[in-house]
Structure formats: C-alpha cells, structure tokens
Amino acid sequence: MNLSAKEAGQSSPVMILDKLCKRFGGVVAADEISFTLASGQIHGLIGPNGSGKSTALNLISGVTDMDSGNVILDGETITKEASYMRARLGIARTFQHPRLLKRCDVRTNLFLGSDLANMKKHSSPFTLEQLMEAAGLRLDLGDSITTMSYGQQKLFEIVRALLTNPKVVLLDEPAAGLNTKEMERVEALINIAVKNNAAVLLVEHSMDLVMNLCHVITVLNFGRPIAEGIPEEILSNEAVIEAYLGRGRSA
Amino acid sequence: MLKISNLFSYYGNIEALHGVNIDVGSNEIVALIGSNGAGKSTLLRSVSGLITRTGDILYNGENIAKQSPRYVAKSGLLHVPEGRHVFPGLTVQQNLEVGSVAWRGIKKANLEGDLEKVFALFPRLKERHKQYAWSLSGGEQQMLAIGRAIMGRPKLLMLDEPSMGLAPKVIDELFVKIVEINSMGVPILLVEQNALLAMEVSQKTYILEGGRVVLEGSSKDLIKDARVKEAYLGKLKEKVV
Numbered sequence: 001m002n003l004s005a006k007e008a009g010q011s012s013p014v015m016i017l018d019k020l021c022k023r024f025g026g027v028v029a030a031d032e033i034s035f036t037l038a039s040g041q042i043h044g045l046i047g048p049n050g051s052g053k054s055t056a057l058n059l060i061s062g063v064t065d066m067d068s069g070n071v072i073l074d075g076e077t078i079t080k081e082a083s084y085m086r087a088r089l090g091i092a093r094t095f096q097h098p099r100l101l102k103r104c105d106v107r108t109n110l111f112l113g114s115d116l117a118n119m120k121k122h123s124s125p126f127t128l129e130q131l132m133e134a135a136g137l138r139l140d141l142g143d144s145i146t147t148m149s150y151g152q153q154k155l156f157e158i159v160r161a162l163l164t165n166p167k168v169v170l171l172d173e174p175a176a177g178l179n180t181k182e183m184e185r186v187e188a189l190i191n192i193a194v195k196n197n198a199a200v201l202l203v204e205h206s207m208d209l210v211m212n213l214c215h216v217i218t219v220l221n222f223g224r225p226i227a228e229g230i231p232e233e234i235l236s237n238e239a240v241i242e243a244y245l246g247r248g249r250s251a
Numbered sequence: 252m253l254k255i256s257n258l259f260s261y262y263g264n265i266e267a268l269h270g271v272n273i274d275v276g277s278n279e280i281v282a283l284i285g286s287n288g289a290g291k292s293t294l295l296r297s298v299s300g301l302i303t304r305t306g307d308i309l310y311n312g313e314n315i316a317k318q319s320p321r322y323v324a325k326s327g328l329l330h331v332p333e334g335r336h337v338f339p340g341l342t343v344q345q346n347l348e349v350g351s352v353a354w355r356g357i358k359k360a361n362l363e364g365d366l367e368k369v370f371a372l373f374p375r376l377k378e379r380h381k382q383y384a385w386s387l388s389g390g391e392q393q394m395l396a397i398g399r400a401i402m403g404r405p406k407l408l409m410l411d412e413p414s415m416g417l418a419p420k421v422i423d424e425l426f427v428k429i430v431e432i433n434s435m436g437v438p439i440l441l442v443e444q445n446a447l448l449a450m451e452v453s454q455k456t457y458i459l460e461g462g463r464v465v466l467e468g469s470s471k472d473l474i475k476d477a478r479v480k481e482a483y484l485g486k487l488k489e490k491v492v
Contacts, residue, residue: 049287049444150265176288177265205287207485235484244286244483246414246445249423 014039014199015168020059020069022223029055030066031223037168037199042190044214044231045203048243052223053203054096057170060201061093062086073167087113090167094160094174098153100145107141109156114163125196131159134188136181151182158189168199175206187213211235219243252277252438253298253328253407258306258316260290260297260462267293268462270306273440274455275407280430280439282449282470285459286483291442292333294459295409298440299323299330310407325354327406333415333442335396339385343376346384346395350402369398372428390421394428401432408432409440414448426452446483450474458482 015037022030030052037043045053058064060071062083070079073089081089092113100109110128132139135155139148148156154174161169174186183206190213193200204210210217211231219227219234221243227234234240253275260268268290275281283291297304300320308316315323324330337346347369351360370377373394379387384395393413400408413429414422422445430452433439443449450456450470458466458473460482466473473479 207286207483209485211485212488231487235480235487240484241480244446245480246443246447246449247419248445248447248451249426 012039013037014074015060016070016072017056017060018070018072020056020071021067022055022059022064023067028223030059030069032069033059033220033223033225034069035218035225035228037201039167039199040194040197041215042194042200042202042213044210044217045201045220046205046207046210046217046234047220047226050222051220051243053220054172055223056220057093057172057201057203060086060168061091061170063093087164090165091170092161092164092166092168093170094154094157094172096172096176098150098157100153100156102146104145105141106139106143106145109145110141110160110163113160114165125165126162126192128159128163131162131189131192134185134192135159136185151178154178155182155185155189158186162189162193162198165196166193166198168201169193170201170203172203173205174202175204175209183209252279252311253440254307254309255294255298256307256309258294258297258304258308260293260302260304262293262302266462267302268297268304271459271462271464273457273464275438275440276455277438278433278436279455280433280441280453282446282453282456283440283442283459284444284446284449284456285465288461289459290462291459292411293462295330295332295411295440295442298328298409321354324403327404328409329400329403329405329407330409331396331400331411331413333411335389335392337384337387337392337395337399340383342381342383343387343395344380346399347376347380347402350399354403365402365404369401372401372431373398388421390417390425393417393425397428397432405437407438407440409442411442412444413441414443414445422448446479447474450479 013036017033017035020030020033033056047053059066070077078086078089137152158174175183190200217231217234218225219240226239227237255273258268258271259266285291296302298308300318300323306316307314310328347366348362351362351365375391376394376398413425441449441453450473453470456470456473457464465482466478
C-alpha cells in the first residue's frame with residue numbers, strides 16, 4: 001500500500017506551504033510550518049494535543065488568517081484569498097465535528113460545497129453514486145440530514161468535499177468517533193480521492209490509520225514541525241517519540 | 252481500594268469507554284496513560300459521576316457507580332480536574348477552604364489543622380495565602396488544586412494531567428510532592444500525558460486506547476516495553492511480500 005519514498009517523491013507538488021505563522025495572544029499555534037503536498041499522495045499531519053494541526057488546516061483553507069507565511073497552490077500564491085475563493089480554486093476540507101446544515105435535506109447539503117466551488121464549469125470525475133457507495137450511505141436526495149449517525153455525517157462530509165473535485169483535500173480527524181467499518185469507509189474514500197490525483201492532507205489521531213495509509217508524514221509539536229518522513233522513519237524518530245511519550249524526570 | 256469493572260461511559264449516544272477494568276490498591280500510585288481521546292479523563296469523570304456510566308465501581312467495597320458527584324466526593328474520592336479549575340477571584344486560602352467546607356459544612360470543618368497540613372506540603376501556598384488565585388503561576392495553581400483536594404481529606408486522589416503546561420523543572424517539583432502525598436497513605440490514580448514520567452512514579456500502569464485498556468502491568472516492566480510506543484505512535488502492518 002505504501003509507495004516507496006522515491007515513488008512518492010516523483011509525484012508533482014501541487015501545494016507549497018511556506019513558513020505559516022499564527023499566534024493566539026501569547027500562544028504560538030503555528031511556528032513556521034512548511035511542507036509540500038503532492039498530487040495523488042496522502043500526507044499525514046500528526047502531533048500531540050495542541051501541537052497546531054487544526055490551526056494548520058485552518059490557515060490552509062483560509063478559515064483563520066495567518067500572521068505571516070504563504071500558501072501556494074499550483075504556482076499561484078493564494079495567501080490573500082478568502083476561504084470561499086480557496087474552495088473554488090480547489091481546496092476542500094472537512095471538520096473535526098461535521099458541519100452540516102441540519103434543517104436542509106441531503107441534496108442541499110451535498111451540493112452546497114460544489115455549488116459554491118462553481119462546479120458547473122468543470123465536471124467532477126467522482127460520481128455521486130460511487131462516493132455514496134464507498135461511504136456506505138443509502139440516502140435519497142430529499143431525505144432529512146438528521147437521520148444520519150455521527151459516523152455517517154462524517155463520511156457524508158468527505159463525500160461533500162470530494163464532489164467539489166478538489167486538488168487538495170484537508171481532512172481533520174475523519175476517523176475520530178468512528179467504528180471499524182466506518183473507518184474502512186474513510187480509507188476507501190481517501191483512496192478514491194488519491195486515484196483521481198488529489199493531494200490529501202490527513203490530520204488523524206488513529207496512528208494505525210496514519211502509519212499505514214500515508215506516504216509522507218509531518219509531525220508538529222508546539223506549532224513547529226519536528227520531523228518529516230515516511231512512516232518507518234517517523235516511528236523511529238527520537239524527537240517524535242519524546243513528543244508523544246514525554247521524557248521522564250529530568251533529574 | 253478502588254475496583255472498576257466493566258465500565259461503559261457515554262457522551263450522549265456516543266460510547267466513550269467500552270468495558271474498562273481497573274484496580275487501585277491501598278497505598279498505590281496507578282498511572283493511566285494513552286494518547287489523545289483514549290478515554291483517560293472520561294474514566295476519572297465516570298468515577299466521579301460527572302457523566303453517564305454503567306458497570307461497577309467498588310470503592311472500599313461499596314458500589315458507587317450510581318452515586319452523585321457530591322456523594323463520591325464526600326466519601327473521600329477526590330478528583331483534581333484537568334486544567335486545575337481553581338477559583339480565580341478567591342484567594343489561595345479561600346480556595347483551600349472551599350475544598351473543606353463544600354461537603355463538610357463550615358462548622359464541622361477543622362480548617363486550621365487541614366490548612367496547616369496543606370501549607371506544610373506546599374510552603375509556597377502559605378507564602379501566597381492572601382493572593383488571588385488568578386495571580387498564581389501554572390505550577391502554583393496546580394499545587395492549589397491539589398491542596399484544595401487535600402482539604403477534603405482524601406482517601407483516594409484522582410489527578411488529571413497535573414503536568415499539563417508546566418515547565419520541566421516545575422513538573423519535577425510537583426511530582427516529588429505527588430509521591431509525598433502518596434507516602435502519607437493516599438492512593439493515587441494518575442492520568443498523565445507524560446507517559447514516561449507517570450510510569451516512573453507509579454507501581455502499576457494501564458494504557459488506554461480508543462476507550463479500552465490495551466495494556467496493563469507493573470510500571471517497571473512497561474517502561475521498557477515497545478508496545479507502549481506502539482500504543483502512541485501506531486505500528487505498521489506486516490507487508491505482504
């Protein structure tokens with residue numbers, strides 16, 4: 001399943017993050033975060049609690065303004081673009097807790113993302129049937145959104161994101177709170193995205209999923225990247241182990 | 252002392268703990284570690300009765316699984332929550348008094364004696380007893396939160412991430428005190444993000460993952476066990492050749 005580092009390195013970079021910085025008061029949430037996303041590659045972004053993973057996704061998708069740094073998509077600097085513009089340019093995302101319109105039906109929720117992303121101009125390689133099947137969702141477009149379980153809502157959000165035919169998909173803990181079957185479906189959806197040459201940035205606490213799915217992993221601690229490499233390298237990296245396990249008494 | 256068996260906990264419809272068993276013997280420090288969202292705080296909150304749970308929680312032989320937080324605290328099972336939650340607008344001494352008065356009633360409280368005990372353990376709190384809690388450093392606030400629990404004369408202490416946000420030197424000082432409290436005869440159930448530190452000071456360790464205990468054993472053995480790392484960082488599946 002894993003590409004070798006060499007193979008992974010051959011895919012073309014679609015997004016470059018250049019020294020993203022963000023402070024919240026005295027807390028440095030993102031401290032010169034830099035890495036590159038490649039088309040058709042799954043890039044893991046991990047780190048202990050409060051290490052800046054969600055902040056990074058917010059900076060990339062434009063949900064949060066950055067203090068300094070640049071986001072470059074397909075060679076264009078999009079740092080100043082608003083989040084909806086970034087969505088149109090091909091950045092899709094999901095949220096840790098699904099954000100759906102509770103009073104709207106399935107159709108409105110599904111196509112909200114792709115409508116806003118001006119999908120009519122270019123057709124999606126993903127068919128709705130294919131995505132819904134991978135997600136294990138059997139819904140009529142007129143159904144109420146509230147009949148779905150938490151896990152289904154999270155899968156639904158990924159479907160909504162992929163329908164925009166994104167160049168970059170940002171997933172914020174897609175597996176959190178899901179059962180084993182649903183986690184497999186998340187994996188299936190990610191694989192569909194990759195097959196269609198999207199770059200996937202995966203923030204996830206389920207390490208088994210990250211280690212076995214990602215081609216490359218970046219590790220954050222206190223807002224700063226402390227390691228980047230293929231899963232094997234990350235698993236044996238001393239700085240990473242210390243970030244997760246602590247270091248015992250300094251005496 | 253505390254025997255938790257087959258504990259299931261719920262946030263709304265979401266099952267957060269899936270049948271957990273944990274034992275804390277008298278005079279023991281038991282470490283409860285595991286990555287984010289593993290269910291560590293949920294376990295303490297379940298014991299304290301702060302969230303919906305089923306199963307058995309035997310405390311000195313009495314099943315408290317259906318009791319209220321007030322009842323649990325009153326019976327000496329005291330919870331120092333993550334993030335300290337001291338009362339910022341009260342002074343250090345007032346914060347400590349709350350720990351005693353809240354369930355003992357003001358008349359019955361032997362404030363002087365209990366205060367002396369806490370001040371002997373944390374001299375810094377004595378120096379600052381008139382200061383507002385908001386003006387304390389993080390380490391001092393953690394001492395205050397623990398001191399407040401000691402004012403309730405704990406028979407068992409549950410500490411949730413006492414090291415969080417503290418400098419390494421402050422953490423070392425704090426953990427000396429935690430061991431000292433234990434040596435005064437108070438068993439401690441310790442939830443910690445700093446896994447190595449927690450294993451160093453405890454006799455027994457449980458590792459939670461996804462709401463289940465995935466590994467348990469003597470801390471001395473587990474500290475050398477590669478499976479601990481796997482619980483945090485995951486592992487690679489065997490490659491199919």
